[in-house]
Amino acid sequence: MKYELVAGFETHVELSTKTKIFCGCTTQFGGEPNTHCCPICIGLPGTLPKLNRQVVRYAVMAGLATNCTIPETAKMDRKNYCYPDLPKAYQISQYDMPLCVGGYVQLSNGRRIRLTRIHIEEDAGKLIHRHGDTLVDYNRGGVPLIEIVSEPDIRSIEEAREYVEKLQLIMRYIGVSDCKMQEGSMRCDVNISVREVGSDKLGTRTEIKNMNSIAFIAKAMEYEFERQVDILENGGQVVQETLRYDDVTNTTSSMRGKEDANDYRYFRDPDLVTINVSREEVEELRGLLPELPTQKAERYVNELGLSETDAALLTKYRRIAEYYEAACEGTKNPKTAANFIISQIFRRLDTESDKEDFNIKVTADALNELIKLLDDGKIRMNLAKSTLDKMLDTGKRATELISESDMGGLDDAALLALCEQAIASNGNAVNDYKNGKEKAIKSLIGFVMKNSRGKADAAAAETKIKELIG
Amino acid sequence: MVTREEILKIATLSKLFVSEDELTKLTSDMEQVIAFADTINSAEDSTTEFDNINNLSNVLREDEIVPSIDRDKILCNARDTDDGHFLVKKRA
Numbered sequence: 001m002k003y004e005l006v007a008g009f010e011t012h013v014e015l016s017t018k019t020k021i022f023c024g025c026t027t028q029f030g031g032e033p034n035t036h037c038c039p040i041c042i043g044l045p046g047t048l049p050k051l052n053r054q055v056v057r058y059a060v061m062a063g064l065a066t067n068c069t070i071p072e073t074a075k076m077d078r079k080n081y082c083y084p085d086l087p088k089a090y091q092i093s094q095y096d097m098p099l100c101v102g103g104y105v106q107l108s109n110g111r112r113i114r115l116t117r118i119h120i121e122e123d124a125g126k127l128i129h130r131h132g133d134t135l136v137d138y139n140r141g142g143v144p145l146i147e148i149v150s151e152p153d154i155r156s157i158e159e160a161r162e163y164v165e166k167l168q169l170i171m172r173y174i175g176v177s178d179c180k181m182q183e184g185s186m187r188c189d190v191n192i193s194v195r196e197v198g199s200d201k202l203g204t205r206t207e208i209k210n211m212n213s214i215a216f217i218a219k220a221m222e223y224e225f226e227r228q229v230d231i232l233e234n235g236g237q238v239v240q241e242t243l244r245y246d247d248v249t250n251t252t253s254s255m256r257g258k259e260d261a262n263d264y265r266y267f268r269d270p271d272l273v274t275i276n277v278s279r280e281e282v283e284e285l286r287g288l289l290p291e292l293p294t295q296k297a298e299r300y301v302n303e304l305g306l307s308e309t310d311a312a313l314l315t316k317y318r319r320i321a322e323y324y325e326a327a328c329e330g331t332k333n334p335k336t337a338a339n340f341i342i343s344q345i346f347r348r349l350d351t352e353s354d355k356e357d358f359n360i361k362v363t364a365d366a367l368n369e370l371i372k373l374l375d376d377g378k379i380r381m382n383l384a385k386s387t388l389d390k391m392l393d394t395g396k397r398a399t400e401l402i403s404e405s406d407m408g409g410l411d412d413a414a415l416l417a418l419c420e421q422a423i424a425s426n427g428n429a430v431n432d433y434k435n436g437k438e439k440a441i442k443s444l445i446g447f448v449m450k451n452s453r454g455k456a457d458a459a460a461a462e463t464k465i466k467e468l469i470g
Numbered sequence: 471m472v473t474r475e476e477i478l479k480i481a482t483l484s485k486l487f488v489s490e491d492e493l494t495k496l497t498s499d500m501e502q503v504i505a506f507a508d509t510i511n512s513a514e515d516s517t518t519e520f521d522n523i524n525n526l527s528n529v530l531r532e533d534e535i536v537p538s539i540d541r542d543k544i545l546c547n548a549r550d551t552d553d554g555h556f557l558v559k560k561r562a
Binding site: 017018023024025026032033034035036037039050051052053054055056073075082083084097129132134135136137272273275276 | 483485520522524526527528529530531532533534535536538539541544545552553554555556557558559560561
């Protein structure tokens with residue numbers, strides 16, 4: 001029997017607001033325990049939460065960027081559960097009237113992962129378990145989250161990976177979150193079931209909670225898929241439950257039986273009034289959205305003639321895409337700037353967060369100037385490449401590093417002299433070439449390039465050397 | 471019809487201990503509560519649209535930081551604290 005994986009995601013994304021969702025405490029990450037707290041975020045009786053306008057705006061932007069509809073009316077509800085990470089014994093969330101409904105995320109294989117909804121809610125506090133006791137820090141309590149709920153449309157681990165990466169990219173582009181999975185500002189709950197290939201009935205699902213790395217999501221899904229297939233093949237039944245993934249043993253284990261939605265006893269929060277998002281505000285927020293990564297990548301391929309791979313690399317980080325666009329402004333070939341960034345600049349950015357920060361010494365304007373020198377024939381590619389390396393080391397501009405005498409090509413007499421010199425001082429290479437070793441000519445060309453400090457035209461040098469050797 | 475099992479489940483979710491005597495009484499009480507809700511449900515309802523009871527909407531605040539309050543005050547009502555944290559018994 002062949003089985004297929006069916007998965008849906010609930011993705012929590014921490015919004016980049018300055019203050020919490022219902023009070024003016026800072027959302028800054030870290031800080032001494034319980035120092036970013038007030039009577040509202042520790043749930044004292046008699047306090048009155050007040051919704052942060054920016055949370056609504058960011059959530060609507062997230063919805064618009066993922067093709068959601070924004071209903072005119074939304075409300076806040078209480079989700080009741082008793083655990084020390086929530087001081088009120090309920091979380092303020094949204095149940096049946098969320099801010100955004102029914103969008104989708106488009107994958108590269110053409111499939112659309114439908115979104116059920118995006119709603120806003122408050123984050124819970126942090127618990128540290130220690131010898132039978134639990135220490136509670138409410139600094140994170142009340143930090144605004146959006147929860148992006150997908151339909152069970154994901155059919156493979158590759159699709160899951162792309163879906164999470166796409167969401168992360170979109171949310172970063174529109175500036176509503178930094179989506180740093182390692183710091184917990186983006187976390188996924190993965191719902192998984194399996195079914196026979198060809199069946200359109202959904203199997204019993206399990207939910208793996210709080211995944212904070214794409215690599216772990218992939219591993220956990222693989223493990224859980226195999227586990228469920230094993231159960232079914234041995235005639236058993238999958239039990240609906242909530243699981244925890246252990247990245248050390250690469251296994252999942254039961255946290256608790258899945259509570260039904262009814263058990264959360266959702267009801268409207270009487271402390272918070274209705275939210276109306278006017279059509280004018282929706283259009284205003286739509287106008288604030290930047291060109292999204294997929295649109296950008298398509299434009300790079302269709303209008304600038306880049307390969308799909310290069311377009312994907314350049315649009316993966318918003319800062320890099322903006323840098324690229326500024327660097328190729330007014331240059332002859334948009335591929336030149338792309339090649340410099342992908343080959344020489346990326347080499348200096350080792351980690352994902354290096355690329356995200358994109359802290360380099362060469363401004364887009366300085367790279368643009370270098371490319372224009374190349375376009376105007378004032379320098380050749382070899383010199384441009386070595387100059388860019390020097391620019392990256394020193395932060396100096398091309399015009400400071402390349403002297404006037406290095407600009408402009410080599411005249412014929414100078415090229416001839418260098419070629420003769422190359423032949424005279426590389427007897428072995430000349431003999432090798434004469435004996436049929438075509439490649440030997442490379443070292444002669446190399447000599448000319450080096451001694452002309454990159455000014456010579458490699459193709460012209462090759463022709464001239466061949467003429468001379470005869 | 472409310473079963474004893476349902477009452478026990480609700481009690482567990484509400485973190486309540488219910489004795490055998492109370493269970494019998496609560497089961498019949500709950501049945502009456504539900505019958506009451508059924509009566510309300512059967513009343514004519516002219517609209518299924520969302521009712522914004524208090525006619526208020528969009529009471530929002532700007533995203534501006536207000537200083538948090540002193541940690542000693544935050545923790546002053548806690549039964550136990552440790553190293554700036556609330557300290558509670560670990561729960562399964």
